[in-house]
Amino acid sequence: MARMQNGTVISNGNGAPYVSVVAGGAGFLGSHLCEALIASGHQVICVDSFVSSSRRNIRSLESSPDFRLFEADVCEPLGLRGRVDRVYNLACAASPPRYQADPIHTMTTSVVGSLNLLRLAEARGARYLQASTSEVYGDPEQHPQSESYSGHVNCTGPRACYDEGKRAAEALCFDFLRLGRVDVRVARIFNTYGPRMQPDDGRIVSNFIVQALSGKPMTIYGTGEQTRSFCYVSDLVRGLMALMEARLPHEGPVNLGNPDEHRVLEFARIVADLVGARNAVRHEALPTDDPRRRCPDISLARELLGWEPTVSLRDGLRETIEWFRSTEVASHPHDPAPEQRMAATAGK
Numbered sequence: 001m002a003r004m005q006n007g008t009v010i011s012n013g014n015g016a017p018y019v020s021v022v023a024g025g026a027g028f029l030g031s032h033l034c035e036a037l038i039a040s041g042h043q044v045i046c047v048d049s050f051v052s053s054s055r056r057n058i059r060s061l062e063s064s065p066d067f068r069l070f071e072a073d074v075c076e077p078l079g080l081r082g083r084v085d086r087v088y089n090l091a092c093a094a095s096p097p098r099y100q101a102d103p104i105h106t107m108t109t110s111v112v113g114s115l116n117l118l119r120l121a122e123a124r125g126a127r128y129l130q131a132s133t134s135e136v137y138g139d140p141e142q143h144p145q146s147e148s149y150s151g152h153v154n155c156t157g158p159r160a161c162y163d164e165g166k167r168a169a170e171a172l173c174f175d176f177l178r179l180g181r182v183d184v185r186v187a188r189i190f191n192t193y194g195p196r197m198q199p200d201d202g203r204i205v206s207n208f209i210v211q212a213l214s215g216k217p218m219t220i221y222g223t224g225e226q227t228r229s230f231c232y233v234s235d236l237v238r239g240l241m242a243l244m245e246a247r248l249p250h251e252g253p254v255n256l257g258n259p260d261e262h263r264v265l266e267f268a269r270i271v272a273d274l275v276g277a278r279n280a281v282r283h284e285a286l287p288t289d290d291p292r293r294r295c296p297d298i299s300l301a302r303e304l305l306g307w308e309p310t311v312s313l314r315d316g317l318r319e320t321i322e323w324f325r326s327t328e329v330a331s332h333p334h335d336p337a338p339e340q341r342m343a344a345t346a347g348k
């Protein structure tokens with residue numbers, strides 16, 4: 001019999017704990033997922049190349065008997081031995097400056113990496129979850145974005161390495177599913193934040209917190225009228241695990257994110273207010289193909305998984321700011337000039 005804990009299956013039919021591979025497990029999101037899986041009774045194999053992640057993120061896990069690290073690049077076939085029950089594929093740089101710093105590697109990671117991990121899942125009879133992204137909607141003409149919207153993506157622009165790579169990975173996943181080769185789930189993840197975001201990864205949440213803590217001007221790209229919707233990491237991880245374990249009557253992607261939408265300018269004010277800072281604002285050029293609006297329609301996740309975010313933006317930001325403070329980021333600010341943004345991460 002399968003073993004259950006809090007309604008979640010955590011062992012295979014022989015009573016042994018599930019073995020879950022988390023590719024990208026040393027990343028921001030991946031390390032939180034590894035932690036949550038171990039806390040719910042899984043054994044975890046973290047696969048990571050440390051190209052855009054950090055060993056620091058998994059330091060507290062390395063002493064756990066339920067955690068193993070397999071250092072590898074998913075672009076190469078994985079010589080991973082032993083039983084595998086679940087494969088979570090979170091392997092890919094996710095911040096625009098980072099994924100654009102080595103665009104060919106980004107595309108290869110999404111497409112070849114996913115293929116290698118799908119093959120691993122197929123060989124072991126494991127279930128597979130793909131971390132896809134709201135970027136598959138590009139600069140959306142439908143608002144909020146529901147899963148049936150097929151997107152508005154520039155396939156030749158600087159974001160294409162990520163957007164089109166993730167779209168191709170989804171195509172691969174659904175072909176494996178239709179061919180009956182792997183039981184696949186695809187999560188379209190919207191902007192997520194929390195402790196362990198890299199201070200210099202160039203994303204809005206880490207940039208604004210680091211700038212607010214270090215008294216630097218907050219960099220608003222464009223007018224700041226563009227919007228994003230921010231999900232706290234624990235909510236997102238709960239959604240990923242629920243999607244992996246759900247009995248799905250539905251074959252298709254599922255949006256996971258927080259529909260609480262904010263303009264970038266307003267978001268800067270919220271961060272400054274929570275930090276207690278009175279930073280100036282500096283406007284910089286809007287990056288090419290920067291989506292103007294983004295907000296998930298999460299009706300499907302509510303209906304299929306009974307999932308929705310529970311952490312408010314202010315509570316989540318307080319936790320995140322506390323973490324940034326405790327890592328002394330404020331005393332080692334990274335604030336690359338606009339022209340250095342790419343170069344600063346080129347050696348990631």
Ligand code: UDP
Pocket residue numbers: 095096191202203204205207208219220221222224226227228264286287290291
């Ligand atoms: N942004 C900004 N200042 C920053 C970093 C980002 O105004 O220092 C804007 C960016 O142009 C985008 C939004 O914030 O409109 C979210 O950017 P991020 O890089 O976090 O992720 P994206 O959602 O674009 O993938």
